[in-house]
Amino acid sequence: VIAMTxxxxxxxxxxxxxxxxxxxxxxxxxxxxxLAVAGLFLLRWRLAKPTTPxxxxxxxxxxxAYLLGMLxxxxxxxxxxxLPASTAxxxxxxxxxxxxxxxxxxxxxxxxxxxxILATGYFVFLYRHFAGKVEVHADHKGY
Amino acid sequence: MxxxxxxxxxxxxxxxxxxxxxxLGTGIVYLIVARTDSERRQVLGSIGPIWDGNEVxxxxxxxxxxxxxxxxxxxxxxxxxxxxxxxxWLLILRGISIEFRNHLQSPVWAPLWDVVFCxxxxxxxxxxxxxxxxxxRGVPLDARGYFFEPLWTDFRLGPETGVLDWYTILIGLAAxxxxxxxGATWVLLKTTGSVQGRSRRVARPVFxx
Numbered sequence: 216v217i218a219m220t221x222x223x224x225x226x227x228x229x230x231x232x233x234x235x236x237x238x239x240x241x242x243x244x245x246x247x248x249x250l251a252v253a254g255l256f257l258l259r260w261r262l263a264k265p266t267t268p269x270x271x272x273x274x275x276x277x278x279x280a281y282l283l284g285m286l287x288x289x290x291x292x293x294x295x296x297x298l299p300a301s302t303a304x305x306x307x308x309x310x311x312x313x314x315x316x317x318x319x320x321x322x323x324x325x326x327x328x329x330x331x332i333l334a335t336g337y338f339v340f341l342y343r344h345f346a347g348k349v350e351v352h353a354d355h356k357g358y
Numbered sequence: 359m360x361x362x363x364x365x366x367x368x369x370x371x372x373x374x375x376x377x378x379x380x381x382l383g384t385g386i387v388y389l390i391v392a393r394t395d396s397e398r399r400q401v402l403g404s405i406g407p408i409w410d411g412n413e414v415x416x417x418x419x420x421x422x423x424x425x426x427x428x429x430x431x432x433x434x435x436x437x438x439x440x441x442x443x444x445x446x447w448l449l450i451l452r453g454i455s456i457e458f459r460n461h462l463q464s465p466v467w468a469p470l471w472d473v474v475f476c477x478x479x480x481x482x483x484x485x486x487x488x489x490x491x492x493x494x495r496g497v498p499l500d501a502r503g504y505f506f507e508p509l510w511t512d513f514r515l516g517p518e519t520g521v522l523d524w525y526t527i528l529i530g531l532a533a534x535x536x537x538x539x540x541g542a543t544w545v546l547l548k549t550t551g552s553v554q555g556r557s558r559r560v561a562r563p564v565f566x567x
Contacts, residue, residue: 299496
Protein backbone atom coordinates (compact mmCIF):
# COMPACT_ATOMS: atom_id res chain seq x y z
CA VAL A 216 0.00 0.00 0.00
CA ILE A 217 2.84 2.38 0.83
CA ALA A 218 4.64 1.79 -2.49
CA MET A 219 1.42 2.04 -4.50
CA THR A 220 0.37 5.23 -2.68
CA UNK A 221 3.65 6.96 -3.54
CA UNK A 222 3.47 5.78 -7.16
CA UNK A 223 -0.15 6.77 -7.85
CA UNK A 224 0.32 10.14 -6.14
CA UNK A 225 3.26 11.05 -8.41
CA UNK A 226 1.51 9.81 -11.56
CA UNK A 227 -1.82 11.46 -10.71
CA UNK A 228 -0.20 14.89 -10.27
CA UNK A 229 1.19 14.55 -13.83
CA UNK A 230 -2.02 13.25 -15.40
CA UNK A 231 -4.59 15.52 -13.70
CA UNK A 232 -3.17 19.04 -13.22
CA UNK A 233 -6.35 20.23 -11.47
CA UNK A 234 -5.21 18.44 -8.30
CA UNK A 235 -2.11 20.63 -8.00
CA UNK A 236 -4.16 23.74 -8.90
CA UNK A 237 -6.66 23.09 -6.10
CA UNK A 238 -4.01 22.25 -3.53
CA UNK A 239 -1.98 25.39 -4.26
CA UNK A 240 -5.11 27.59 -4.28
CA UNK A 241 -6.49 26.19 -1.01
CA UNK A 242 -3.73 25.14 1.37
CA UNK A 243 -6.23 23.74 3.89
CA UNK A 244 -6.85 20.95 1.36
CA UNK A 245 -3.61 19.30 2.51
CA UNK A 246 -5.62 18.01 5.46
CA UNK A 247 -7.01 15.25 3.17
CA UNK A 248 -3.71 13.69 2.03
CA UNK A 249 -2.54 14.37 5.60
CA LEU A 250 -5.32 12.12 6.89
CA ALA A 251 -4.17 9.33 4.55
CA VAL A 252 -0.54 9.69 5.69
CA ALA A 253 -1.63 9.73 9.36
CA GLY A 254 -3.59 6.53 8.73
CA LEU A 255 -0.49 4.88 7.25
CA PHE A 256 1.68 5.89 10.22
CA LEU A 257 -0.93 4.63 12.67
CA LEU A 258 -1.20 1.35 10.73
CA ARG A 259 2.56 0.81 10.81
CA TRP A 260 2.69 1.50 14.52
CA ARG A 261 -0.31 -0.61 15.47
CA LEU A 262 0.48 -3.59 13.21
CA ALA A 263 3.79 -3.99 15.02
CA LYS A 264 2.05 -4.35 18.41
CA PRO A 265 0.61 -7.63 19.76
CA THR A 266 -3.07 -8.29 19.23
CA THR A 267 -5.53 -6.88 21.78
CA PRO A 268 -9.15 -5.83 21.16
CA UNK A 269 -8.19 -2.16 21.45
CA UNK A 270 -5.16 -2.52 19.18
CA UNK A 271 -7.16 -4.44 16.55
CA UNK A 272 -9.82 -1.72 16.56
CA UNK A 273 -7.18 0.94 16.03
CA UNK A 274 -5.61 -1.03 13.17
CA UNK A 275 -9.00 -1.09 11.44
CA UNK A 276 -9.65 2.60 12.14
CA UNK A 277 -6.21 3.47 10.75
CA UNK A 278 -7.00 1.59 7.54
CA UNK A 279 -10.33 3.46 7.35
CA ALA A 280 -8.54 6.79 7.85
CA TYR A 281 -6.14 5.96 5.02
CA LEU A 282 -8.98 5.10 2.62
CA LEU A 283 -10.98 8.16 3.66
CA GLY A 284 -7.93 10.41 3.21
CA MET A 285 -7.23 9.07 -0.29
CA LEU A 286 -10.85 9.40 -1.43
CA UNK A 287 -11.35 12.90 -0.05
CA UNK A 288 -8.04 13.94 -1.66
CA UNK A 289 -9.45 12.91 -5.04
CA UNK A 290 -12.75 14.70 -4.37
CA UNK A 291 -10.95 17.86 -3.30
CA UNK A 292 -8.43 17.66 -6.16
CA UNK A 293 -11.01 17.27 -8.93
CA UNK A 294 -13.49 19.98 -7.81
CA UNK A 295 -15.36 21.55 -9.63
CA UNK A 296 -15.02 18.78 -12.24
CA UNK A 297 -17.23 15.74 -11.86
CA LEU A 298 -16.11 14.16 -15.14
CA PRO A 299 -13.16 15.83 -16.88
CA ALA A 300 -12.96 15.60 -20.67
CA SER A 301 -9.78 14.34 -22.31
CA THR A 302 -10.93 15.85 -25.65
CA ALA A 303 -11.32 19.54 -24.72
CA UNK A 304 -11.57 21.25 -21.36
CA UNK A 305 -14.77 23.03 -22.45
CA UNK A 306 -16.54 19.66 -22.78
CA UNK A 307 -15.82 18.67 -19.17
CA UNK A 308 -18.76 18.10 -16.85
CA UNK A 309 -18.63 20.26 -13.75
CA UNK A 310 -20.89 20.71 -10.74
CA UNK A 311 -22.32 23.76 -12.54
CA UNK A 312 -23.23 22.31 -15.95
CA UNK A 313 -24.25 18.83 -14.72
CA UNK A 314 -26.54 19.84 -11.85
CA UNK A 315 -30.33 19.60 -11.58
CA UNK A 316 -32.54 22.69 -11.19
CA UNK A 317 -31.99 24.92 -8.15
CA UNK A 318 -35.52 24.41 -6.79
CA UNK A 319 -35.20 20.61 -7.05
CA UNK A 320 -31.86 20.66 -5.28
CA UNK A 321 -33.32 22.63 -2.36
CA UNK A 322 -36.43 20.46 -1.96
CA UNK A 323 -34.37 17.30 -2.42
CA UNK A 324 -32.09 18.31 0.41
CA UNK A 325 -34.98 18.10 2.89
CA UNK A 326 -35.84 14.57 1.73
CA UNK A 327 -32.18 13.58 1.71
CA UNK A 328 -31.82 14.59 5.38
CA UNK A 329 -34.89 12.50 6.33
CA UNK A 330 -33.54 9.51 4.38
CA UNK A 331 -30.11 9.81 5.94
CA ILE A 332 -31.51 9.92 9.48
CA LEU A 333 -33.31 6.63 8.77
CA ALA A 334 -30.27 5.03 7.11
CA THR A 335 -27.86 6.16 9.82
CA GLY A 336 -30.17 4.95 12.59
CA TYR A 337 -30.42 1.56 10.90
CA PHE A 338 -26.64 1.30 10.57
CA VAL A 339 -25.98 2.27 14.18
CA PHE A 340 -28.46 -0.39 15.32
CA LEU A 341 -27.01 -3.04 12.96
CA TYR A 342 -23.36 -2.49 13.92
CA ARG A 343 -24.14 -2.36 17.65
CA HIS A 344 -26.19 -5.53 17.40
CA PHE A 345 -23.39 -7.47 15.69
CA ALA A 346 -20.48 -5.88 17.57
CA GLY A 347 -17.71 -8.06 18.98
CA LYS A 348 -16.02 -11.25 17.84
CA VAL A 349 -17.72 -13.76 15.55
CA GLU A 350 -18.81 -17.07 17.06
CA VAL A 351 -19.34 -20.14 14.91
CA HIS A 352 -21.54 -22.92 16.26
CA ALA A 353 -21.05 -26.51 15.08
CA ASP A 354 -24.72 -26.97 14.15
CA HIS A 355 -24.90 -23.68 12.27
CA LYS A 356 -24.78 -24.46 8.56
CA GLY A 357 -25.07 -20.95 7.23
CA TYR A 358 -23.23 -17.88 8.34
CA MET B 359 -26.16 24.31 -3.49
CA UNK B 360 -24.32 22.29 -6.17
CA UNK B 361 -21.17 22.21 -4.05
CA UNK B 362 -23.18 20.91 -1.09
CA UNK B 363 -24.52 18.08 -3.25
CA UNK B 364 -21.03 17.36 -4.62
CA UNK B 365 -19.82 16.93 -1.00
CA UNK B 366 -22.86 14.87 0.02
CA UNK B 367 -22.46 12.41 -2.88
CA UNK B 368 -18.72 12.19 -2.18
CA UNK B 369 -19.50 11.45 1.48
CA UNK B 370 -21.95 8.71 0.50
CA UNK B 371 -19.47 7.12 -1.90
CA UNK B 372 -16.73 7.32 0.73
CA UNK B 373 -19.06 5.62 3.23
CA UNK B 374 -19.71 2.90 0.66
CA UNK B 375 -15.99 2.36 0.03
CA UNK B 376 -15.21 2.20 3.76
CA UNK B 377 -18.03 -0.23 4.53
CA UNK B 378 -18.23 -2.44 1.45
CA UNK B 379 -14.45 -2.05 1.14
CA UNK B 380 -13.89 -4.36 4.08
CA UNK B 381 -16.46 -6.79 2.65
CA LEU B 382 -14.51 -6.89 -0.61
CA GLY B 383 -11.20 -7.13 1.22
CA THR B 384 -12.56 -9.97 3.35
CA GLY B 385 -13.45 -11.76 0.12
CA ILE B 386 -9.95 -11.20 -1.27
CA VAL B 387 -8.18 -12.66 1.79
CA TYR B 388 -10.86 -15.31 2.34
CA LEU B 389 -9.04 -18.29 0.79
CA ILE B 390 -5.75 -17.36 2.45
CA VAL B 391 -6.85 -16.73 6.03
CA ALA B 392 -9.60 -19.38 6.26
CA ARG B 393 -8.66 -22.96 5.38
CA THR B 394 -11.21 -25.24 7.04
CA ASP B 395 -14.98 -25.06 6.65
CA SER B 396 -15.35 -23.82 10.22
CA GLU B 397 -12.80 -21.05 9.61
CA ARG B 398 -14.56 -20.04 6.40
CA ARG B 399 -17.89 -19.82 8.21
CA GLN B 400 -16.16 -17.70 10.83
CA VAL B 401 -14.90 -15.25 8.16
CA LEU B 402 -18.26 -15.21 6.37
CA GLY B 403 -19.92 -14.64 9.74
CA SER B 404 -17.89 -11.45 10.18
CA ILE B 405 -19.60 -9.86 7.16
CA GLY B 406 -22.72 -12.05 6.89
CA PRO B 407 -25.23 -9.82 8.69
CA ILE B 408 -23.96 -6.54 7.23
CA TRP B 409 -22.56 -6.96 3.70
CA ASP B 410 -25.85 -6.39 1.88
CA GLY B 411 -26.67 -3.43 4.14
CA ASN B 412 -23.31 -1.90 3.26
CA GLU B 413 -24.20 -2.03 -0.43
CA VAL B 414 -27.22 0.18 0.29
CA UNK B 415 -24.79 3.12 0.26
CA UNK B 416 -23.91 2.37 -3.38
CA UNK B 417 -27.58 2.41 -4.35
CA UNK B 418 -28.20 5.54 -2.28
CA UNK B 419 -25.23 7.31 -3.87
CA UNK B 420 -26.39 6.25 -7.35
CA UNK B 421 -29.91 7.50 -6.68
CA UNK B 422 -28.64 10.78 -5.29
CA UNK B 423 -26.35 11.20 -8.29
CA UNK B 424 -29.34 10.74 -10.59
CA UNK B 425 -31.27 13.36 -8.66
CA UNK B 426 -28.55 15.99 -8.13
CA UNK B 427 -26.41 15.65 -11.28
CA UNK B 428 -28.63 14.04 -13.93
CA UNK B 429 -26.32 15.06 -16.80
CA UNK B 430 -23.39 13.28 -15.17
CA UNK B 431 -25.53 10.24 -14.42
CA UNK B 432 -26.76 9.99 -18.03
CA UNK B 433 -23.33 10.55 -19.52
CA UNK B 434 -21.41 8.14 -17.29
CA UNK B 435 -24.00 5.36 -17.34
CA UNK B 436 -24.07 5.44 -21.14
CA UNK B 437 -20.29 5.79 -21.57
CA UNK B 438 -19.35 3.19 -18.96
CA UNK B 439 -22.08 0.77 -20.02
CA UNK B 440 -19.78 -2.22 -20.55
CA UNK B 441 -17.78 -1.95 -17.29
CA UNK B 442 -21.00 -1.24 -15.36
CA UNK B 443 -22.45 -4.51 -16.68
CA UNK B 444 -19.28 -6.32 -15.59
CA UNK B 445 -19.49 -4.74 -12.12
CA UNK B 446 -23.17 -5.71 -11.90
CA TRP B 447 -22.35 -9.34 -12.74
CA LEU B 448 -19.51 -9.38 -10.21
CA LEU B 449 -21.82 -7.98 -7.51
CA ILE B 450 -24.38 -10.68 -8.34
CA LEU B 451 -21.78 -13.46 -8.30
CA ARG B 452 -20.41 -12.23 -5.00
CA GLY B 453 -23.84 -12.05 -3.38
CA ILE B 454 -24.99 -15.48 -4.52
CA SER B 455 -21.69 -17.11 -3.57
CA ILE B 456 -22.22 -16.01 0.05
CA GLU B 457 -25.84 -17.15 0.07
CA PHE B 458 -25.49 -20.39 -1.93
CA ARG B 459 -22.40 -22.02 -0.40
CA ASN B 460 -24.20 -23.60 2.55
CA HIS B 461 -27.26 -24.84 0.70
CA LEU B 462 -25.76 -28.20 -0.37
CA GLN B 463 -23.40 -30.55 1.45
CA SER B 464 -21.04 -31.59 -1.33
CA PRO B 465 -17.24 -31.72 -1.75
CA VAL B 466 -17.57 -29.56 -4.90
CA TRP B 467 -20.37 -27.11 -4.11
CA ALA B 468 -18.93 -25.08 -1.20
CA PRO B 469 -15.33 -24.84 -2.59
CA LEU B 470 -16.71 -23.67 -5.95
CA TRP B 471 -18.64 -20.80 -4.36
CA ASP B 472 -15.66 -19.99 -2.12
CA VAL B 473 -13.50 -19.46 -5.24
CA VAL B 474 -16.27 -17.42 -6.92
CA PHE B 475 -16.57 -15.26 -3.79
CA CYS B 476 -12.82 -14.62 -3.67
CA UNK B 477 -12.33 -13.83 -7.37
CA UNK B 478 -15.45 -11.68 -7.75
CA UNK B 479 -14.33 -9.64 -4.71
CA UNK B 480 -10.84 -9.30 -6.18
CA UNK B 481 -12.09 -8.20 -9.62
CA UNK B 482 -14.57 -5.76 -8.07
CA UNK B 483 -11.75 -4.06 -6.16
CA UNK B 484 -9.72 -3.71 -9.38
CA UNK B 485 -12.71 -2.44 -11.40
CA UNK B 486 -13.70 0.12 -8.75
CA UNK B 487 -10.13 1.39 -8.77
CA UNK B 488 -10.10 1.52 -12.58
CA UNK B 489 -13.40 3.45 -12.51
CA UNK B 490 -11.86 6.02 -10.17
CA UNK B 491 -8.84 6.18 -12.47
CA UNK B 492 -11.12 6.96 -15.43
CA UNK B 493 -12.75 9.84 -13.56
CA UNK B 494 -9.36 11.30 -12.57
CA ARG B 495 -7.78 10.84 -16.01
CA GLY B 496 -10.82 12.10 -17.93
CA VAL B 497 -12.93 10.55 -20.68
CA PRO B 498 -13.43 11.48 -24.37
CA LEU B 499 -16.57 13.61 -23.88
CA ASP B 500 -18.04 15.24 -26.99
CA ALA B 501 -19.86 18.56 -27.26
CA ARG B 502 -23.16 16.92 -26.27
CA GLY B 503 -21.62 15.58 -23.07
CA TYR B 504 -21.54 11.93 -24.18
CA PHE B 505 -18.75 9.43 -24.73
CA PHE B 506 -18.12 5.76 -25.25
CA GLU B 507 -15.04 3.83 -24.23
CA PRO B 508 -14.20 0.26 -25.23
CA LEU B 509 -12.83 -1.96 -22.48
CA TRP B 510 -9.31 -1.34 -23.78
CA THR B 511 -7.47 -0.04 -26.86
CA ASP B 512 -3.66 0.03 -26.75
CA PHE B 513 -3.35 0.64 -22.97
CA ARG B 514 -1.77 4.07 -23.62
CA LEU B 515 -3.00 7.51 -22.60
CA GLY B 516 -4.09 9.49 -25.65
CA PRO B 517 -7.12 10.55 -27.67
CA GLU B 518 -8.58 7.03 -27.92
CA THR B 519 -8.40 5.57 -24.44
CA GLY B 520 -10.17 2.48 -23.21
CA VAL B 521 -11.61 1.91 -19.76
CA LEU B 522 -8.41 0.00 -19.02
CA ASP B 523 -5.07 1.64 -19.77
CA TRP B 524 -1.82 1.62 -17.82
CA TYR B 525 -2.97 4.43 -15.51
CA THR B 526 -6.41 3.02 -14.69
CA ILE B 527 -4.90 -0.46 -14.18
CA LEU B 528 -2.37 1.12 -11.80
CA ILE B 529 -5.18 2.75 -9.80
CA GLY B 530 -7.03 -0.59 -9.92
CA LEU B 531 -4.00 -2.35 -8.42
CA ALA B 532 -3.71 0.35 -5.75
CA ALA B 533 -7.39 -0.19 -4.89
CA UNK B 534 -6.78 -3.93 -4.76
CA UNK B 535 -3.94 -3.58 -2.22
CA UNK B 536 -5.78 -0.94 -0.16
CA UNK B 537 -8.96 -3.03 0.08
CA UNK B 538 -6.99 -6.23 0.77
CA UNK B 539 -5.40 -4.47 3.74
CA UNK B 540 -8.77 -3.07 4.82
CA GLY B 541 -10.32 -6.54 4.66
CA ALA B 542 -7.42 -8.12 6.56
CA THR B 543 -7.79 -5.53 9.35
CA TRP B 544 -11.54 -6.25 9.52
CA VAL B 545 -10.94 -10.02 9.83
CA LEU B 546 -8.29 -9.26 12.46
CA LEU B 547 -10.86 -7.25 14.41
CA LYS B 548 -13.72 -9.73 14.18
CA THR B 549 -12.07 -13.16 14.51
CA THR B 550 -9.91 -15.11 16.94
CA GLY B 551 -7.34 -17.91 16.83
CA SER B 552 -5.57 -19.05 13.68
CA VAL B 553 -7.77 -16.97 11.33
CA GLN B 554 -6.83 -13.83 13.21
CA GLY B 555 -3.15 -14.80 13.17
CA ARG B 556 -3.17 -15.38 9.40
CA SER B 557 -4.97 -12.10 8.70
CA ARG B 558 -2.26 -10.28 10.66
CA ARG B 559 0.40 -12.08 8.60
CA VAL B 560 -1.42 -11.04 5.40
CA ALA B 561 -1.77 -7.40 6.50
CA ARG B 562 1.95 -6.80 7.12
CA PRO B 563 3.35 -7.48 3.60
CA VAL B 564 0.30 -5.89 1.92
CA PHE B 565 0.92 -2.74 3.97
CA UNK B 566 4.39 -2.43 2.46
CA UNK B 567 3.32 -3.25 -1.12
